[in-house]
Amino acid sequence: MRSIVPFAATEPKSRLDSVLTTDERAAFARVMLRSVLSTLRDAGHKPTVLATAPLDETTLPAETPVVVDDQPLTAAVNDQLAAAESPTLIVMADLPLATPDTIGRLTAASDDAGDDADIAIAPGLGGGTNALVVRDPAFRVDYHGASYLDHRAAAVDCGATVQTVDSRQLATDIDEPSDFAEVLIHGDGAARVWLDDAGFELDTSGGRVGVRRR
Numbered sequence: 001m002r003s004i005v006p007f008a009a010t011e012p013k014s015r016l017d018s019v020l021t022t023d024e025r026a027a028f029a030r031v032m033l034r035s036v037l038s039t040l041r042d043a044g045h046k047p048t049v050l051a052t053a054p055l056d057e058t059t060l061p062a063e064t065p066v067v068v069d070d071q072p073l074t075a076a077v078n079d080q081l082a083a084a085e086s087p088t089l090i091v092m093a094d095l096p097l098a099t100p101d102t103i104g105r106l107t108a109a110s111d112d113a114g115d116d117a118d119i120a121i122a123p124g125l126g127g128g129t130n131a132l133v134v135r136d137p138a139f140r141v142d143y144h145g146a147s148y149l150d151h152r153a154a155a156v157d158c159g160a161t162v163q164t165v166d167s168r169q170l171a172t173d174i175d176e177p178s179d180f181a182e183v184l185i186h187g188d189g190a191a192r193v194w195l196d197d198a199g200f201e202l203d204t205s206g207g208r209v210g211v212r213r214r
Helices: 022-042 073-083 100-107 147-157 177-186 190-197
Strands: 002-007 047-051 066-068 088-091 119-123 129-134 162-164 200-203 210-213
Touching: 002 022, 002 073, 022 047, 022 088, 022 100, 022 190, 047 073, 073 088, 088 100, 100 119, 100 129, 119 147, 129 147, 147 162, 177 190, 177 200, 177 210, 190 200
Parallel strands: 002 047, 002 088, 047 066, 119 162
Antiparallel strands: 088 129, 119 129, 200 210
């Protein structure tokens, strides 16, 4: 199974600009990317980074393949699916809580008959698609809007079996400053260390858990 990790190499994580500088956003995005790549390797995969621009060698672990495609996410991933000769695993680069076990659950998802699901989806908390296994060659992605629902409908339209994998670790992507709380509460890897070093901590003074920067 081929595994692909899309990555916005220029101006990543723009919705974090209220709490992180441009350089900090780039650094944090790369920390999360390396975390996802490590998780995939520990799960037995050899991931390829699908980047919008060339990446410095120091950004990635040694011998990590990189495909550069500056198209929007949907078009770039669909070109990869069109050229695929085997099942494809697509995992977003901002899932710092992902674990090898949760990746294994996704790739092992089965349909009602006990066969491998043609399409297995790990939705995000906001209705997006954070990870996806594609075994049906006719299936194509569309990452706009509530893509989880759109991908389920697209699977049905092409006659594919579809299974949802409900996982908090895979559902937690980091787009907004409030998402840092999930990493500070549940994380124990490089992203948690980076946030700690950058001075972020939990804020419970308002009755609900939030995040503040020291």
